[in-house]
Amino acid sequence: MTYSLLAVALALSLLILAILTAIAFKLRGWFWNIHTDIASLHRALEASKEEVRARIAAATLEIINANSLNQLGQTFPVFLGGWSVDAFLGRWLIQHLVEERPKCILELGSGSSTVLIARSLQLLGEADTAHIVVDHEVKYLGITRDISQLNGVADNVEFLHCPLENYASVDKLWYGGLIERLGAHKIDLLIIDGPPGPLQPMSRYPALPLLMEHLAEHCTIVLDDAVREEEQEIARRWINENPGFELTVSFDGHGLAILKR
Ligand SMILES: C[S@@+](CC[C@H](N)C(=O)[O-])C[C@H]1O[C@@H](n2cnc3c(N)ncnc32)[C@H](O)[C@@H]1O
Structure with missing residues (x-):
């Protein structure tokens, strides 16, 4: 009787252990995916920031150039x-x-x-x-x-x-x-x-x-x-x-x- 109870307790423990291990693996997968998504979002954000910086620099240069061309002193636009x-x-x-x-x-x-x-x-x-x-x-x-x-x-x-x-x-x-x-x-x-x-x-x-x-x-x-x-x-x-x-x-x-x- 005592052995049977011990066997059941052992089986239950093993089952709980297996369930916990499966949950742990699942969580690890989710966290890994979240980590990968955050890393690619970070890269995309950096690339967009770079593009915005380049566009602002080009637009600024264009305004400076246009302003310089006004120095030619045209009387009509x-x-x-x-x-x-x-x-x-x-x-x-x-x-x-x-x-x-x-x-x-x-x-x-x-x-x-x-x-x-x-x-x-x-x-x-x-x-x-x-x-x-x-x-x-x-x-x-x-x-x-x-x-x-x-x-x-x-x-x-x-x-x-x-x-x-x-x-x-x-x-x-x-x-x-x-x-x-x-x-x-x-x-x-x-x-x-x-x-x-x-x-x-x-x-x-x-x-x-x-x-x-x-x-x-x-x-x-x-x-x-x-x-x-x-x-x-x-x-x-x-x-x-x-x-x-x-x-x-x-x-x-x-x-x-x-x-x-
Ligand atoms: C690219 S534009 C030439 C622009 C010119 N080098 C300048 O700095 O204004 C080429 C041709 O488009 C025609 N064009 C100019 N202004 C236009 C307009 N507002 N709509 C349609 N065609 C136009 C003219 O025949 C011109 O030769």
Whole structure:
């Protein structure tokens, strides 16, 4: 009888021990999962903090750049961002004009960039620099001319309206009649901000092959909107097809791809 009671007590003890062990394992699993979840939340939080810091730094730099561009003293507002160049490209352009003093500038896509460049050339006393601006839309070319006039910088700008036409050699729409109108000009600085990207695949690709004969031996080409995968592909194609050029890409704001030879 006593043995039977002892056996039952032992069996019960073992059962309780087994249950407690199972509970302990279960709790350990739960705690481990909670620990892992907290660690991954912590990592995600750190990454978000890093991203917010980077965005604040970029936005601050953009405001500083935009504020610096106001020092050009325009008498009528020149808008930045959206369809227009952003403050990063605006800053880059002015720095380039000051450092390199290009003698022939061609802009594909008229707008705020035109006024910033024309005003900078005026302040730098570079009246003999050829500043040619092309647009396929007569409306936007007219707006750019009006804003240039309001800012007193239209006189040294050559405004060319070139409606888009198909160029068989590249099988794309591009600025009709432009090559003929360039005459003997050799371009030191080429700014490519048109035709608009959504118009066709690789919309801005034709600029380099079609203008190659009109580029100065030492020249700079700047392609706006290089945060777009398509613009990056265009820049890579140019580099692959023209080994004499060096490419640098900046991803600030709209992004810039800069080719130098
Ligand atoms: C990216 S924009 C050129 C911007 C120019 N470089 C500037 O700084 O303002 C390319 C083309 O879009 C067209 N465009 C300009 N403003 C536009 C608007 N608000 N809506 C639709 N098209 C516009 C013009 O024909 C222009 O040549």
